Amino acid sequence: MSILNPLFxxxxxxxMRIHAWLSVPFGASSGWAWGLSIVILVMLMRLVMVPLFVKQVRSQRKMQAHMPQLQELRKRYKGDKQRLNEETMKFYKENGINPLGGCLPLVAQLPVFWALFNVLRAISDWQPGTTPKYGLTIPVVQSAKDARIFGASLADKFLFPLPHQTLESRLVILAFVLVSAATTYLTMRQSQKRGMMQQGPVDPDNPAANMQKYMMYIAPFFALSGLYWQFGLVIYWVTTNVWTLGQQH
Structure with missing residues (x-):
């Protein structure tokens, strides 16, 4: 038994509670009921994480307000990386800056993502005559396996497809993965443009700014890992990206 089982x-x-509510208008085995269950799960999680988002914004603003001093440190200790790191960490401590504050929402949602991955895998692996894992009931698992969202089931994958999968289901997953990559790019681009409006033109000698620029083009490729994921996880990630994009705006 995994120590993470309580989370799963x-x-x-x-x-199951969300699905039971959505089963009334849509039907238990409806793709709408299961797809919206994941969407609402993301929305509830992101609402709970609003205080973390506020901390993230405050951390970013504090970092931006002290950017001229940080740039001065980089120029002063340009040839001494160790001294630069020491002085930078000292500066962070003296001014109450948490350089990892901007990562809080991402870190917080990873456990839920991992839990959903295991729940979907439990649904996919369930066989008639056995007891489903994580407190899932047989009717719920059966309805999840029967549900189709635009022709794809929650457990379907683009790569390493299940035996029953159709070409249509793989194309649907591919379309959602591409949407995930596009929204990842737009989120990074929006964040960079906001930073430029607040800080002015990017200093070509600023490694952090240059890294952010490169990540704007690199990050969408990480979204292509969704080609390995179950379709339910891809829906989760697209919803998260759309929420983040709107929240940043």
Whole structure:
């Protein structure tokens, strides 16, 4: 038994409650009921994380307000990396800056993502005559396996497809992965443009700014890992990206 089982069971419980509510208008085995269950799960999680988002914004603003001093440190210790790191960390401590503050929302949502991955895998691996994992019930698991969202089931993958998969389901997953990559790019681009408006033109000698620029083009390729994921996880990630894009705006 994994020490993370309570988390998996909690996510499974929330999904079952949402699904039970959506089953009334759409039907238990409806793709709408299961697709919207994941979307609403993301929305509830992101609402809970609003305080972390506020901390992220405050951390970013504090970092931006002290950017001229940080740039001065980089120029002063340009040839001494060790001294630069020491002085930078000292500066962070003296001014109450948390350089990892901007990562809080991402770190917070990873456990839920991992839990959903395991819940979906439990649904996919369930065989008639066995007891489903994580507190899932047999009717719920059966309805999840029967549900089709634009022709694809929650457990379907683009790469390493399941035996029953059709070309249509793989194309649907591919389309969602491309949307995920596009929204990842737009989120990074929006963040960079906001930073340029607040800080002015990017200093070509600023490694952090240059790294952010490169990441704007590199990050969307990470979204292509969705080609390995179950379709339910791709829906989760697209919803997260769209929420982040709107929240940043």
């Amino acid at each position: 069971e909690a996510v499974a419980w929330v999904i």
